[in-house]
Amino acid sequence: MSAKQPVLQIGPHLLPNNLFVAPMAGVTDRPFRQLCKRMGAGYAVSEMVTSRKDLWSSLKTSRRANHEGEAGPIAVQIAGTDAAMMAEATRYNIERGAQIIDINMGCPAKKVCNKWAGSALMQDEALALEIIEAVVEAAAAHGVPVSLKMRTGWCASEKNALRLSLAAEGAGVAMVTVHGRTREQGYKGEAEYATVAAVKAALRIPVVANGDIDSPQKARDVLALTGADAVMIGRAAQGRPWIFAETAHFLATGEQLPAPTVTQARDWLVEHLHDHYSLYGELTGMRTARKHIGWAVADLPGGEAFRQEMNLLESSAAQVKALQAWFDTLGASYQRLPYLAKLPEARTIAPHEYKQ
Ligand SMILES: Cc1cc2nc3c(=O)[nH]c(=O)nc-3n(C[C@H](O)[C@H](O)[C@H](O)COP(=O)(O)O)c2cc1C
Numbered sequence: 112m113s114a115k116q117p118v119l120q121i122g123p124h125l126l127p128n129n130l131f132v133a134p135m136a137g138v139t140d141r142p143f144r145q146l147c148k149r150m151g152a153g154y155a156v157s158e159m160v161t162s163r164k165d166l167w168s169s170l171k172t173s174r175r176a177n178h179e180g181e182a183g184p185i186a187v188q189i190a191g192t193d194a195a196m197m198a199e200a201t202r203y204n205i206e207r208g209a210q211i212i213d214i215n216m217g218c219p220a221k222k223v224c225n226k227w228a229g230s231a232l233m234q235d236e237a238l239a240l241e242i243i244e245a246v247v248e249a250a251a252a253h254g255v256p257v258s259l260k261m262r263t264g265w266c267a268s269e270k271n272a273l274r275l276s277l278a279a280e281g282a283g284v285a286m287v288t289v290h291g292r293t294r295e296q297g298y299k300g301e302a303e304y305a306t307v308a309a310v311k312a313a314l315r316i317p318v319v320a321n322g323d324i325d326s327p328q329k330a331r332d333v334l335a336l337t338g339a340d341a342v343m344i345g346r347a348a349q350g351r352p353w354i355f356a357e358t359a360h361f362l363a364t365g366e367q368l369p370a371p372t373v374t375q376a377r378d379w380l381v382e383h384l385h386d387h388y389s390l391y392g393e394l395t396g397m398r399t400a401r402k403h404i405g406w407a408v409a410d411l412p413g414g415e416a417f418r419q420e421m422n423l424l425e426s427s428a429a430q431v432k433a434l435q436a437w438f439d440t441l442g443a444s445y446q447r448l449p450y451l452a453k454l455p456e457a458r459t460i461a462p463h464e465y466k467q
Pocket of ligand 1: 216
């Protein structure tokens with residue numbers, strides 16, 4: 112990559128580039144984050160960790176808090192509705208290796224203590240600010256910066272991202288990410304970037320643009336349109352983590368990288384699968400790997416038929432063998448991944464509520 116790459120800093124952490132992987136519960140676990148970082152992402156945030164202490168010892172939360180071997184900085188996202196609990200969650204995650212704490216006000220999270228967490232907090236600015244202040248104070252004691260992920264607002268008539276992000280900056284937040292949709296929109300419609308641009312124009316801290324960025328060209332356009340310091344890519348990285356290298360190359364040179372070779376993609380995916388099984392174990396690993404395999408083959412010729420067959424396999428060894436054989440057959444006809452033009456449904460599905 113050329114020297115054109117902008118340098119971005121969150122607190123004391125210098126990032127290698129301004130291309131971020133979005134936190135996605137059930138997707139951006141440690142193996143997937145590591146894969147994205149290897150494929151050119153400059154920064155990745157963990158799946159959200161609940162502020163409910165009674166769930167911290169659960170297998171799910173302990174897997175989410177596992178950062179073994181992950182390239183730094185380690186950023187952990189927390190979700191909750193109570194300032195004291197969020198401060199405690201901050202300390203807990205810092206003790207377990209978090210170097211940056213991200214507050215989730217951007218995604219429809221489950222209820223915590225009978226209140227909706229995540230983007231619902233944007234409706235109650237006083238509570239949102241109370242939480243931000245408590246988390247910043249708890250993190251500052253350890254020299255750890257805090258970032259905030261939000262939507263443009265609660266609904267079309269209540270777009271308060273600008274007010275809330277200014278208050279967050281005033282409270283000591285080090286970076287803000289804005290997904291260009293309101294909470295009410297879910298994932299419907301298209302992301303708008305005017306609100307992101309307004310937030311960027313008003314803040315001194317780094318601002319990250321997020322929503323519907325699915326190609327290097329779109330990343331360039333969103334950066335230009337918003338003036339944002341970085342872009343965050345979520346769904347488009349599913350099954351296509353090399354989008355980060357493709358985007359970095361395009362931003363640096365204006366040229367489009369050719370798709371990876373079939374052999375490269377096969378080897379990266381197999382390596383990802385082994386890493387995935389080692390985190391989740393055989394049974395859970397084999398089941399949860401299916402979605403990653405499905406995404407990886409989704410817009411390749413014959414991918415849908417393979418996905419259906421592969422879903423019937425019941426062991427990790429059989430999955431790896433089938434994947435290798437499928438890519439080897441593809442490789443007999445094509446040197447590079449022959450993407451079909453249309454993006455598959457699988458890539459655009461967005462659940463309205465994610466489990467904590
Ligand atoms: C499956 C899935 C899980 C998600 N989980 C989270 C999450 O845990 N925390 C969060 O802040 N956002 C979450 N999001 C929202 C993404 O971080 C991102 O803001 C959104 O997908 C828009 O970006 P995109 O168009 O590039 O996908 C999730 C999105 C998806 C599709």
